[in-house]
Amino acid sequence: DGGITQSPKYLFRKEGQNVTLSCEQNLNHDAMYWYRQDPGQGLRLIYYSQIVNDFQKGDIAEGYSVSREKKESFPLTVTSAQKNPTAFYLCASRDRVAVNTEAFFGQGTRLTVV
Amino acid sequence: GDSVTQMEGPVTLSEEAFLTINCTYTATGYPSLFWYVQYPGEGLQLLLKATKADDKGSNKGFEATYRKETTSFHLEKGSVQVSDSAVYFCALSLRDGNNRLAFGKGNQVVVIP
Numbered sequence: 226d227g228g229i230t231q232s233p234k235y236l237f238r239k240e241g242q243n244v245t246l247s248c249e250q251n252l253n254h255d256a257m258y259w260y261r262q263d264p265g266q267g268l269r270l271i272y273y274s275q276i277v278n279d280f281q282k283g284d285i286a287e288g289y290s291v292s293r294e295k296k297e298s299f300p301l302t303v304t305s306a307q308k309n310p311t312a313f314y315l316c317a318s319r320d321r322v323a324v325n326t327e328a329f330f331g332q333g334t335r336l337t338v339v
Numbered sequence: 340g341d342s343v344t345q346m347e348g349p350v351t352l353s354e355e356a357f358l359t360i361n362c363t364y365t366a367t368g369y370p371s372l373f374w375y376v377q378y379p380g381e382g383l384q385l386l387l388k389a390t391k392a393d394d395k396g397s398n399k400g401f402e403a404t405y406r407k408e409t410t411s412f413h414l415e416k417g418s419v420q421v422s423d424s425a426v427y428f429c430a431l432s433l434r435d436g437n438n439r440l441a442f443g444k445g446n447q448v449v450v451i452p
Contacts, residue, residue: 231382258440267428267444268383275437283439315382319440325371325390325432328440330382 227252231316231331237339238303238310246301246334248316255321257299258328261285262313271314274299275321303336311338341366343429345443353451354421360414360446362403362429370431372396372405372412377426377445386414386427424450 229250238244250257256275260268270283274293288307293299299318303310313335317328346361364370371390375383387396392407403414412429429443 229382260442265444268442270439273439317383317440325388327373327385327388328383330375330384332382333380 229316229318229329229331231314231334233334234332236334236336238336239339241305243302243304244336246303246314246316246336248299248301248331249297250299250316250318250329251297252318252329253296254318254329255296256319257293258317258319259283259289259291259299259301260315260317262315262333268315271301310336312336341370341431341433341441343431343441343443345429345446349447349449351449351451352419355418356450358414358416358419358423358448360427360429360448362412362414362443364410364412364429364431366410366431366433368433369407370433372403373430373432373440374401374403374412374414375428375430375442377428379425383428419448419450421450421452424448 232247258273259271269285271289272291274280290302315333316331319328320326342365344363373388374386376386377383387398389396389405395404401416403412426445426447428445430440432440
């Protein structure tokens with residue numbers, strides 16, 4: 226079945242550590258996105274990529290980094306510079322050409338700082 | 340900038356009641372509009388969409404009409420069930436080549452038996 230897989234589902238990070246969240250899709254979509262979800266704040270865009278080896282900052286990119294070496298994969302690293310990383314992280318993908326189509330979301334990764 | 344505004348606060352209602360969630364948008368172009376639903380601990384799923392003015396999206400008893408004159412895309416369902424309890428997000432996508440989606444803050448809907 227086609228879809229987006231995020232892993233792990235739960236992740237715990239110690240203060241000062243970098244952690245990487247995985248996102249893989251087999252929908253053959255060019256565009257991929259990372260969102261952060263906090264209670265009462267909806268979804269905020271961290272980074273997005275429209276094509277392999279290219280990505281752009283979203284609204285809250287500070288303290289995060291990404292790479293897009295393969296079409297299928299768009300990992301997100303939460304660095305120690307991110308002061309408040311505890312949140313629910315959602316990855317999505319979308320057909321870049323057909324802009325009227327919807328985004329498909331993974332099941333999310335819940336990151337907690339301990 | 341382009342944005343989506345949803346009505347404030349959670350919505351609590353009884354089973355078989357009528358549901359309305361308001362959504363208005365601000366956009367410089369002619370966006371496509373979407374409603375997504377999120378069940379506890381899960382990602383978002385597309386509920387319905389509309390791509391041009393006066394289009395009506397519908398799915399699972401939910402409906403929303405793209406109103407360009409009022410820049411709105413309100414979600415409605417005539418008779419809700421307990422299983423409709425979830426968070427609902429309104430979103431827009433511009434045709435500007437950036438491929439970005441902007442989301443509202445979401446509304447928690449709780450349906451009581």
